[in-house]
Amino acid sequence: MINIDGLSVKYAGRKQPALRDVTLQVRKGETLLILGPSGSGKSSLALTLNGLIPHSVGEILSGAVRVQGLDTRQHPASELAQKIGIVFQDPDAQFATLKVEDEIVFGLENLRCDPARMDARVDQALSQVGMAHARQRPVYALSGGEKQRVALAALLAMQPEVLVFDEPTANLDSVGTQQVFALLAHLKARGEHTLVLIEHKLDELMHLVDRVVVLDTEGRVFIQGEPRQVFDEHGEEMKHLGVWMPQVGLLAHALRRRGVPIPKFPITLGEAVKVLGPVISGPRSEKETGVAQHGLEPGAAPVFEVRDLSFSYGSTPALHKVSLRVAPGETLAIVGPNGAGKSTLAKHLIGLLMPPAGRVYLQGVDLNRIPAKSLASQVAYVFQNPEHQFVTERVADEVAFGMRASGADEEHVQARTAELLATFGLARYARANPFTLSHGEKRRLSVAAMLAMGQEVLILDEPTFGQDERNAAALMSLLQSLNAQGKTIIIITHDMRLVAEYASNVAVMLDGQVEFHGRQDELFAQPELLAKAHLNLPPLARLATLLISQHPHLRGMATVDDFLSLSYSTARQEKVEA
Amino acid sequence: MVKSTAAKWSTRDLMVTIVIGLAFGVLLIPVTYAYAALLSLGILARALLSGVYYLPAAFSAYVVRKPGAILLVSLVSALVAMPFTAYGFIVLIIGALTGIIGELVIWFFTRYRNFSMGRMALAGGIAGLLEFLLILASLRTTQFEIGILVVALLVSALTFMLCAILAKVLADAVARTGVLANTALGRTNIEEI
Amino acid sequence: MNTIYYQGSSLLHRLNPLSKFLFSLVLFAFIMLTTDPWTPLAFTSFMLILLLWLGRLPVRRLAKVLWPILLIAGAFLVFYPLLVRHSLVASTPLLFEIGPLRNHQAGLEYGFTTALRILALLTISLLFSLTTDSADFIRALVQQWRLPYRIGYSTLAAFRFVPMLQTEMAVIRAAHRVRGINGAHGLRGAYERLRRYAVPLLATAIRQAERTALAMDGRAFGAFPQRTYYRRTRFMAVDWLFMLGMAVGSVLLLLVLQALGLLGPLAFLQIL
Numbered sequence A: 001m002i003n004i005d006g007l008s009v010k011y012a013g014r015k016q017p018a019l020r021d022v023t024l025q026v027r028k029g030e031t032l033l034i035l036g037p038s039g040s041g042k043s044s045l046a047l048t049l050n051g052l053i054p055h056s057v058g059e060i061l062s063g064a065v066r067v068q069g070l071d072t073r074q075h076p077a078s079e080l081a082q083k084i085g086i087v088f089q090d091p092d093a094q095f096a097t098l099k100v101e102d103e104i105v106f107g108l109e110n111l112r113c114d115p116a117r118m119d120a121r122v123d124q125a126l127s128q129v130g131m132a133h134a135r136q137r138p139v140y141a142l143s144g145g146e147k148q149r150v151a152l153a154a155l156l157a158m159q160p161e162v163l164v165f166d167e168p169t170a171n172l173d174s175v176g177t178q179q180v181f182a183l184l185a186h187l188k189a190r191g192e193h194t195l196v197l198i199e200h201k202l203d204e205l206m207h208l209v210d211r212v213v214v215l216d217t218e219g220r221v222f223i224q225g226e227p228r229q230v231f232d233e234h235g236e237e238m239k240h241l242g243v244w245m246p247q248v249g250l251l252a253h254a255l256r257r258r259g260v261p262i263p264k265f266p267i268t269l270g271e272a273v274k275v276l277g278p279v280i281s282g283p284r285s286e287k288e289t290g291v292a293q294h295g296l297e298p299g300a301a302p303v304f305e306v307r308d309l310s311f312s313y314g315s316t317p318a319l320h321k322v323s324l325r326v327a328p329g330e331t332l333a334i335v336g337p338n339g340a341g342k343s344t345l346a347k348h349l350i351g352l353l354m355p356p357a358g359r360v361y362l363q364g365v366d367l368n369r370i371p372a373k374s375l376a377s378q379v380a381y382v383f384q385n386p387e388h389q390f391v392t393e394r395v396a397d398e399v400a401f402g403m404r405a406s407g408a409d410e411e412h413v414q415a416r417t418a419e420l421l422a423t424f425g426l427a428r429y430a431r432a433n434p435f436t437l438s439h440g441e442k443r444r445l446s447v448a449a450m451l452a453m454g455q456e457v458l459i460l461d462e463p464t465f466g467q468d469e470r471n472a473a474a475l476m477s478l479l480q481s482l483n484a485q486g487k488t489i490i491i492i493t494h495d496m497r498l499v500a501e502y503a504s505n506v507a508v509m510l511d512g513q514v515e516f517h518g519r520q521d522e523l524f525a526q527p528e529l530l531a532k533a534h535l536n537l538p539p540l541a542r543l544a545t546l547l548i549s550q551h552p553h554l555r556g557m558a559t560v561d562d563f564l565s566l567s568y569s570t571a572r573q574e575k576v577e578a
Numbered sequence B: 001m002v003k004s005t006a007a008k009w010s011t012r013d014l015m016v017t018i019v020i021g022l023a024f025g026v027l028l029i030p031v032t033y034a035y036a037a038l039l040s041l042g043i044l045a046r047a048l049l050s051g052v053y054y055l056p057a058a059f060s061a062y063v064v065r066k067p068g069a070i071l072l073v074s075l076v077s078a079l080v081a082m083p084f085t086a087y088g089f090i091v092l093i094i095g096a097l098t099g100i101i102g103e104l105v106i107w108f109f110t111r112y113r114n115f116s117m118g119r120m121a122l123a124g125g126i127a128g129l130l131e132f133l134l135i136l137a138s139l140r141t142t143q144f145e146i147g148i149l150v151v152a153l154l155v156s157a158l159t160f161m162l163c164a165i166l167a168k169v170l171a172d173a174v175a176r177t178g179v180l181a182n183t184a185l186g187r188t189n190i191e192e193i
Numbered sequence C: 001m002n003t004i005y006y007q008g009s010s011l012l013h014r015l016n017p018l019s020k021f022l023f024s025l026v027l028f029a030f031i032m033l034t035t036d037p038w039t040p041l042a043f044t045s046f047m048l049i050l051l052l053w054l055g056r057l058p059v060r061r062l063a064k065v066l067w068p069i070l071l072i073a074g075a076f077l078v079f080y081p082l083l084v085r086h087s088l089v090a091s092t093p094l095l096f097e098i099g100p101l102r103n104h105q106a107g108l109e110y111g112f113t114t115a116l117r118i119l120a121l122l123t124i125s126l127l128f129s130l131t132t133d134s135a136d137f138i139r140a141l142v143q144q145w146r147l148p149y150r151i152g153y154s155t156l157a158a159f160r161f162v163p164m165l166q167t168e169m170a171v172i173r174a175a176h177r178v179r180g181i182n183g184a185h186g187l188r189g190a191y192e193r194l195r196r197y198a199v200p201l202l203a204t205a206i207r208q209a210e211r212t213a214l215a216m217d218g219r220a221f222g223a224f225p226q227r228t229y230y231r232r233t234r235f236m237a238v239d240w241l242f243m244l245g246m247a248v249g250s251v252l253l254l255l256v257l258q259a260l261g262l263l264g265p266l267a268f269l270q271i272l
C-alpha cells in the first residue's frame, strides 16, 4: 500500500533532520500504531504519507515514499488526498468553514466534484461517523469529540483508502475520547480502510492494533513488529526512551521483575485479567502506598476553605453552592467533565474572579480582603498554555521577573534564579527565548517562574496536557518533591491516570457542584459516580474492577504500585522450573 | 496584481498573512472605538491615531515580503474590526486606503529586499504624508485653518513612522520565538536550531 | 462573538450580500457629496425604516447600536465649529466665545450638516453590517465577483480564529495579572505592554494558521485553478427587485427634497 524507503526529512530552520533513514511498509488493511517520544517525528511521518511533506512543508533529503507505487514527490497532494486522509490533533485547527455541511463538501469542491453528486456523499459520510443529525450545525457548537468525528467525515467524503489519526484524542475530555475510540473500533470492524494511528492512550486501543512502529528521539525507526512482541521484549528500552506503554504491559514487566510468572505477555485488559486472575493470592500487604499519606486531617486548619460559593457568567450558571476544604500539604486533583466549573472555581481561589465576602478563605483570611499583590505571593497559578504567562524574552528573566517586580535585591534574585533553573533542569537554557523551548520545558519554566516567590500553594490547570510520558512523569515527580517540602498542590485535570498515580485526594465536579471529595481509592470504588461524571477509570483501576469478583481486596486499586503491594502465588513458576 | 502573484502564494503564506491581519484586528478593536471618537475631535486628533492602522501593514510587509500582503492584511484587519463596531464602511475604506498606500511606499523604498530600519521608517513617514493628503482631498479643505492642517500633516507622518518602527521591532520579537521560521523574515536571518 | 450582525431571516437577510453592498456603496458615495443637512437626514430615516421594516430588527437592538453613533454625531456638532477657518464664518453672528474659542452661527451650521452627514453614512453602513454575515459576503465575492477563491476561502477559514483570539486575549490578561504585572510607564512601558500581548497572540495565531493550512492542503485546497460549489450564490429576482426598488425610492426621495427646496448643491472632495 505505502512503501517508505530510506526516508530522511528536514524542516527549514532546523539543523537536525526530523526523520532519518526510515524504511517502513504500511500494508493494505492493517492497523499500524506509531509510537515515539515527543519530537521523534511521528507527526512528520504522517505528513509524508499524503505528500504534505514535501509539497506544503519541509523537504525530503533522501529516500522516497510511494503510495500504491506513486512517488509522492512527483504527485501533487491533491491526488494523494483521495488516497490518504489525516485527522489531526487539534480539532479546531482543521476546519476550513463554519458549518458541518460546508466542511464535508469542502474537499469535494476542491476536487471539482459535480455539485449534484455531493448531497449523497455528505449524507453517507456523516452517517458513517454517526453525525447525520448535525449536518446543519455550526462547527463551533460541536463538542471536541463531535468535531473529530466531523473531521473524519470530511475525509471520508473524499473516499480515501488510508486514514491517519495523529493524536486525535489529545485535546479531548474522556467523553470525546470514548467517542473517537468507538469510531476507530467501528472503522476497524468495517475493514475497508488501512489505519495509521498515533496515540498514547494505549490500553483502550491495543486490541485494534496489528503492528507497532517505534521511533527514537533522533527520528530513526527504533523497532517495529507485532505489538505483543515489541512491548514484551523491548519494554525496558521503550520506558527509557519515554514512550507510552499500555499500563497492563508496565504492570506485567513490574510483576515479572518480582518473579511473578507471566506466561503470555498481556497488552489488553482482557488478557491481563486472564493472566493475573490465577496468580493473585493475597490481599494488599500492610505497607501503604506513597500517595495516600496526606489525608484530610480533621483538626488541621485548611489552606483554602470555600463555603457555599455560587457564580454565574451572565446567565450561564457555573458554580452552585460549592464548598471545599483543602488541607495543608495535600495534593488535590479536581476532576470533572468539560464545563463542570473546575476552572471557574480555580479562578475564585486566585482572585481572577473575586469571590463575595465570606465565601473563600485563604489560611483563615477572607480572600476578599487580601490585596492582589499579597495573594500572588501566596498562591501560584499555572495556566493551561504556558506561553500565556511568559512576559520576558529570556528564560532567566522569566524566573526572576516576579522577584524583581517585588523589589528583591539583585544578588538574591540571581542566586534564587540559578537555583530554580537548576532544580527544574533548565539551567542550560537560561539565555534562550522562552517560546523556543519544547512543550515540556515550557511547562516546567512556567512552574519555576510561578514558584519563584516561594508560594506555599500551587494551582495547575491541565499540567500534563499534550506531553509525552517522560515529560509528564518529570513534571509530576517535581510536583511530588514540592509536595514533600510541604507545599499544597491543586491540579485540575482530565487525566485519570495522573490522578491515580499522584493525587492523594480527589474532588469531582459536576454541573457546578462538588459531587465528591475524598481519597482517590474511595473514588475508584464508586463506578456509578465516575460514570455520572463521565470519568474513565484509569486502566489499572479498570483491571481491578474486572478482577474484583475473584479478588474483593482489589477494591480501589489503580496503580502499578498498588498491584505490586499484593502477594502473588509463584507456584506455577516453580512447577515450570521443576 | 493579486492574480499574477496568487500562484506563488502557498496556502500557508496566505493563512499566515491573513492571520496577522486578524490578530492586529483583534488587538485594534479598542483602538477602533477610540479612532471614531477622535474622528469627531477633528483631523488633528485623528492624525494621532491613524498610524495605528499602518501597524499590521508594516508588520506583514516586513514578515511576508511579497507584493499584495499589505493590501490583504489591511483589508482583513478592517474586515475583522468592521462587525465589531458601528462604523462599518468607514473602517473598510480606511483599511483599503492604508493598504494601497502601504503597497506603494514599501515597494518604492524596499523593493521587498532591503528592510533596514531607516527604509522602514522612511516608507512609514511617506505613507503618513500620503494618507493624510488623500484624507485631506476628501475633506472640504477650504473650511479648515491652515495651521491646523500643517500640524496634522506632521503628526500623521510622525505617527506612521513610529508605527513602522514599532512593527519592525515587534516582528523581530515574534521572530525570536521561532514561529516565523517558515516566512521570508524567518528565512533571512536563518539560524538553524 | 459579540458582533454587530443580527441573526435573522428577514428579507434584508435573505438578499444577496452583493446587492446590499452595491446599494449601500452607491448611496454612501452619494451622501458624501451632499452639502445640505436635509438630504442626509432624509436618508438616515429611510435606512432606519428599511432596517425595522424589511430587516425585522427589534427597536431595542437598533437603539443599542445607534447610541454610540449618535454620540459621535453629537461630538461633531460640538467640535467641528471650533476647527472651521475663521474667515469663512466671521461674517455671521458670533454665538458665544470662551477664551480663544469662538463659535459663529455659520460654524454651527457647518457642524450640524457634517454631523447629519456622518449619521447618514454610519446608518448606511449599518444596513449592510447588521444584516449581512461576513462569511456569506466573502463567498459571494468569490463566486460572483471573481475574488480568487484561495484568498476568499483562506480568509473564511481564518475568520474562525477571531473568537479564539479574543478568548486568548482575555486569558493572557488574566495570566499576566496572576504574575503580578504592574502597570508600566512611558513609551518603553507602552511597548513592553504591547509586546507582552502581541507576541503570544501572534505566536498562537500563526501556529494555528500553519496547522489549518496543512489541513486544508491535505484536502486538496488550491489543487486546481477553479473549484466547484455545492451552493451557488447568485442574484435572484428579489435582488434585482430590491435594487430597483431602492433606486426608485431614493430618486423619489430626492425629488421630494428638490420640490421642497431642501436639496443643496453637491460637492466633490469632501467627507467631513
Ligand SMILES: Nc1ncnc2c1ncn2[C@@H]1O[C@H](COP(=O)(O)OP(=O)(O)OP(=O)(O)O)[C@@H](O)[C@H]1O
Binding pocket: A011, A012, A013, A014, A018, A036, A037, A038, A039, A040, A041, A042, A043, A044, A045, A057, A468, B181
Ligand atoms: N513545521 C516545522 N518547522 C520546523 N520544525 C518542525 C516543524 N514541525 C516539526 N518540527 C520539528 O521536527 C521534529 C519532529 O517533530 P514532530 O512533530 O514530527 O514530532 P512528534 O513525534 O509528532 O512529536 P509530538 O509527540 O510532540 O507531537 C521536532 O524536533 C519538531 O520540533
Ligand SMILES: Nc1ncnc2c1ncn2[C@@H]1O[C@H](COP(=O)(O)OP(=O)(O)OP(=O)(O)O)[C@@H](O)[C@H]1O
Binding pocket: A313, A316, A317, A318, A336, A337, A338, A339, A340, A341, A342, A343, A344, A345
Ligand atoms: N468567560 C466565560 N463567559 C461565559 N461563560 C463561561 C466563561 N467561562 C466559562 N463559562 C461557562 O461556565 C461553565 C463552567 O466553565 P469552566 O471553564 O469553569 O469549566 P471547566 O470545568 O474548567 O471545563 P474544562 O474542562 O472544559 O476546562 C461552562 O458552562 C462554561 O461554558
Ligand SMILES: [Mg+2]
Binding pocket: A042, A043, A044, A166
Ligand atoms: Mg505530533
Ligand SMILES: [Mg+2]
Binding pocket: A342, A343, A344
Ligand atoms: Mg477549564
